[in-house]
Amino acid sequence: MKPLFFRFKRGLLFVAAVALALAMTGTASAAPRTSDLWWLPDVASRSGEKIDQLLYAIFYLTAAVFILTQIVYVYFLIKYRARKGVKATYSHGNNRLEFIWTVIPTAIFISLWGYGNHLWWDVIHAEPPADTLEVAITAYQFAFSFQYPGADKKLGRTDVKLLSNDNLFGNDKDDPDSKDNFTSPNLELPVDKPVRIRLNSKDVIHAFYVPEFRIYQDAVPGRTIDWVWFVPTKLGSFQLACNQLCGSGHYNMKAQIQVVSQEEFDKWYKEKTAAVALSNSSDRAYVRNP
Numbered sequence: 001m002k003p004l005f006f007r008f009k010r011g012l013l014f015v016a017a018v019a020l021a022l023a024m025t026g027t028a029s030a031a032p033r034t035s036d037l038w039w040l041p042d043v044a045s046r047s048g049e050k051i052d053q054l055l056y057a058i059f060y061l062t063a064a065v066f067i068l069t070q071i072v073y074v075y076f077l078i079k080y081r082a083r084k085g086v087k088a089t090y091s092h093g094n095n096r097l098e099f100i101w102t103v104i105p106t107a108i109f110i111s112l113w114g115y116g117n118h119l120w121w122d123v124i125h126a127e128p129p130a131d132t133l134e135v136a137i138t139a140y141q142f143a144f145s146f147q148y149p150g151a152d153k154k155l156g157r158t159d160v161k162l163l164s165n166d167n168l169f170g171n172d173k174d175d176p177d178s179k180d181n182f183t184s185p186n187l188e189l190p191v192d193k194p195v196r197i198r199l200n201s202k203d204v205i206h207a208f209y210v211p212e213f214r215i216y217q218d219a220v221p222g223r224t225i226d227w228v229w230f231v232p233t234k235l236g237s238f239q240l241a242c243n244q245l246c247g248s249g250h251y252n253m254k255a256q257i258q259v260v261s262q263e264e265f266d267k268w269y270k271e272k273t274a275a276v277a278l279s280n281s282s283d284r285a286y287v288r289n290p
């Protein structure tokens with residue numbers, strides 16, 4: 001007869017496992033589905049769709065391998081369980097089997113690497129189309145600011161060394177291209193049009209993180225990061241969140257991204273450029289436009 005504790009322990013483990021399972025399913029069903037805590041938010045960019053394909057491929061592959069190995073595991077557990085009169089035997093292994101289960105995973109991993117590498121090239125290194133809208137973004141404790149190129153569609157030269165409180169984007173004031181640039185507190189984008197970001201940080205490391213676009217890019221002080229581009233595919237508002245613990249206000253460091261139709265974007269852009277033209281002309285007359 002076993003001591004009472006051992007008989008009791010097994011029962012306790014069972015109760016704990018059931019309680020944990022109940023708690024997990026309970027939390028899962030109670031979680032707000034709008035924010036989709038248990039899976040990715042709906043994809044909203046063209047490269048994001050490709051990233052999801054790779055993610056799903058890996059997910060289903062590992063799920064299949066997991067289920068298969070668990071079935072074999074349980075089968076062996078039952079088949080070779082301890083029984084009276086059956087002695088354990090020693091096996092030195094099987095070279096052919098070992099060869100097979102080494103070659104197959106190796107081939108799978110190499111093809112996943114190839115697929116991932118190809119995708120990475122596609123997403124990050126491919127040149128954006130000529131009509132790509134370029135937006136400068138500066139992250140600082142604890143907000144984001146956006147700058148658009150204005151009527152000439154050119155942001156102009158910028159330099160991280162010129163970045164300051166009065167020159168948040170490090171614009172080169174001698175470059176006429178930057179004269180008509182305008183700023184915005186949120187990121188307004190036309191749907192289905194490529195956009196490239198010119199990312200700077202004024203103080204510490206921040207991040208440009210948009211889960212719906214499947215984009216994560218750090219903003220690094222002293223560096224201008226200008227190779228990230230994407231094509232938003234869904235209308236609506238998204239949240240840009242800083243995803244680098246950057247100080248006491250980090251939890252609230254965010255900005256609104258508004259993906260709108262081309263017509264709506266053009267209208268907004270026209271209003272903004274008109275306001276810049278007005279303030280530039282009043283600057284010349286030494287009248288500050290509020």
Ligand SMILES: [Cu+2]
Nearest residue numbers: 206242246253
């Ligand atoms: Cu931050």
